[in-house]
Amino acid sequence: MHIPDGYLGPATYLAAYGVMVPFWSAAAARVKRTLRLQKIPLLALGAAFTFLVMLFNVPIPGGTTGHAVGSVLVAVLLGPWAAVAAVSVSLLVQALLFGDGGVTAFGANCLTMAVVMPFTGWWVYRLLSRGVAPDSRRRALAAAAGGYVGLNAAALTAAFLFGIQPALAHDAAGRALYCPFPLSVAVPAMAVEHFLLFGFVEAAVTGLVVAALARSEPELLREPEGSLQEAASPPRWKRWALALLVAALLTPLGLALPNFFKAGDAWGEWGAEDLAKKAGYVPAGLQRLEGLWKAPLPDYAPPGGGEASLLVQSLWYIVSAVAGAVLVGGAAWGLRRLLGGRESHGPS
């Protein structure tokens, strides 16, 4: 799962650093606000523990061994924001001191293993263990499910980062400059080994450690007052904003997947030009009305439309998604203010 140096081009690893900066800032701010720096030892413990988890070999079928990543385990024990900080530090130590994972790819590795994995796994764990006693068996099963889902989500993210490289960067002869495996190779390769093998290793380690702790010291699984667990429940509007941001960042999938599957336009969404090709003529009414409104961002594309590279088109997709969300959200907020006045500004 650790992406080495040289496999991601500058466009990808710089973008990954760009995505990680707000997460690192938020994690640092939350640590300051909720744990205060006096509790740094707890984070250091989480980082060291993650590192150690990766050293523990676990037997898997076929006579070989694998190791877990441990991000979901740290998220379960210390909270997802603590996991962002702890796993990032652990990955930094691995990259710098042990050459495990690249220095330029550090942001991308943090994105997969310190953000996608702990948050996805922790949400699954929370969903399945809500209202369950700390020493309940269900809690260990929820942690195992969280470990499995979290690892697979991280693996798919890494596969996506690998798979877009041939499309993003190649030389004049069309040969890939970085990872040469396209999405059609990277995604199945990563998915199969993680769905069928490493996901179960992660699930076993996460679930069994939580079960062992539930038996011997269930208090460790209770969310302590003032911990980063508590801090992981931001106000509702922040959660919505985060969800929207994640959704906006995923919108380029709408470009990549049709390209990947060689799909055409959605049925019934043809422009006059496409319709002329398909039906042989353009209805007069459609021709008259088509030019009625000139959209500021037609087809969510940059000026020049489909001629731009996939990366540029993806960026415009994200810009369009953010702009759209802000406009719709602003309009809804304005409407609410107009109709409902300024009451109820308490915590929701």
Next chain:
Amino acid sequence: MDLPEWIQPGIVPPGRPAPPSGAASRTARRTLGRIVRASALLLGGGGTPEGFLAGLDARAKLLGVLSLLVASTFASRPESLAAAAGAAWVVALAGGVSPRRLFLMLSFVPLFGLALALPAALSPVTPGQPLLVLLRYPAGSWGPWRWPADLSITAGGLYVALRLLLRTAACLSLAALLTASTPASALWRALRGVGAPAVFSMTAGMMARYLELLLRAAEEVHLAKISRGGAKGAGFERAWAAASLGEIYQKTRRLADEVTRAMVSRGFTGEARLLEDGRFGAGEVLFLLASLAGAVALALG
């Protein structure tokens, strides 16, 4: 730090019973081997760095090496990448880095790199002029997947694989140059010095100390296991590994609480003075300028 002789496979000291064998025991040995190697690297297995590189301010080395690392991801010619890797080795060895430490840090690169890069040389990944046909079968396609009429090593594929390997080797050699010539504690201070949040540099510094304790605890449980038990099956091994991790977590959690109380009682308020007085002399400036010049040449070359 090496594995105790009696635990190494095939070595049975006189007067001692043979160590337990079997898959489960091999797993414990393998894990112990990883733990011992990690401890050796973390605790300065190759000795304290010496030479002119070790004498340079860590911030200058960090910035210089980072610029070269970024430049090597922009370089596209295999010759430039090979030159970068070679130069990193020459500078490291001339600068006083122990060859053993350098080798220890880069030993897994050829195997790992080849495993990842070699499939790129095959025709389904990089189509082109076949150099060696490995297999022939009917061409076809299924959804987005298409396969040619043969599985062969192509000229373009070899070029892609070579470039990928050399890029990885250059990046790893540069990173090794930095970390083999700089103590970990100085590296964390340097990170703080170039703007990393205090939380991360302090956590990294403390993590290294915890890790030492955790590794010792893990080593003890593995040694105890190998010395006491034979093979008991994969299910038992999994449960044992998880229980050990749980036990180690509890131990160190208690330790973390004690450390916190000790730090607070000594007046720690969350503000750490990590960086000593800057020592940015002519040597540091020269190193930075040389690194930047090298980075520009590499990126453009």
